[in-house]
Amino acid sequence: HFKIKFLYLHLAYDYDDQDKLFFCDEEQSLIEKVHWLIMRTDNYFVPSLFLMPSFEQELEKLFPEKETVFHHLGRYRFHPSNHIWGMITRYYQAYLAxxxxxxxxxxxxxxxxxxxxxxxxxxxxxxxxxxxxxxxxxxxxxxxxxxxxxxxxxxxxxxxxxxxxxxxxxxxxxxxxxxxxxxxxxx
Incomplete structure (x- = not known):
């Protein structure tokens, strides 16, 4: 069993059928061997992950309220600085809350x-x-x-x-x- 150091995943607006294989369960076995997944995307693809049987159960445990997924990913995985997070929360309070x-x-x-x-x-x-x-x-x-x-x-x-x-x-x-x-x- 070998481990792949990193894998580049292209999910930007111009991604093709080959790139879309990422969303197929049978293709996930390769990704399981990857230490780092480097991704380029300008799409909100998280809803597609909920449609994958191999991810569905775990995602439902992690995010019982699907609406909170983007908040958690945006805050904790993309790590915006406190300054940027402050701008986001001020905008939310002023215009959306x-x-x-x-x-x-x-x-x-x-x-x-x-x-x-x-x-x-x-x-x-x-x-x-x-x-x-x-x-x-x-x-x-x-x-x-x-x-x-x-x-x-x-x-x-x-x-x-x-x-x-x-x-x-x-x-x-x-x-x-x-x-x-x-x-x-x-x-």
Whole structure:
């Protein structure tokens, strides 16, 4: 039985079918012999690990609440400095902690250009409205005349993209128009 000192795993956006074999149980026998796994990734692949039978039972013991996985990995495995962790927690307290609902939207496009593409914006709006993630806006009614019906919810939206125009378009839509149901968006 030999031990491999290190293995490079490529799980970045351009990873291929060969790289995806990492998520197959039968391929894990090689990785068991590795001292250090060096990984390049820009994807959140942890949910895929829960789908692997060889990892499922142990992961469920380690993380009975699946929502906590990223927190634990981010804090304890990636070892952000106290300064960076302080920035993360201050951001969370300021923008996310008091929200009734937290929504994350990530937009990845592989088309060059600094401005948002209309067809992508249309896809974003179609998705968030169809799935009722964000409330519809009332474009014909001035904000001053809009009265919330009942107790409005505060929703915090964490929007990530390499092009800021996508989040700016969504933010401006809620700045310039009241929501139909009175919910308040915080971005």
């Amino acid at each position: 008091k929200a009734d609902e937290r929504i994350g939207i990530q937009v990845r496009t592989f088309e060059p250009g600094p401005n948002p593409f209309p067809h992508v914006m249309n896809q974003i709006y179609a998705c968030v409205f169809k799935e009722k993630l964000l409330p519809q806006v009332e474009r014909k009614k001035p904000i001053i005349d809009a009265a919330p019906s009942g107790m409005p919810k505060q929703k915090s939206v964490l929007f990530t993209s390499l092009t800021s125009g996508y989040s700016e378009n969504v933010r401006n839509m809620y700045w310039e128009n009241p929501t139909v149901n009175g919910d308040v968006e915080k971005k």
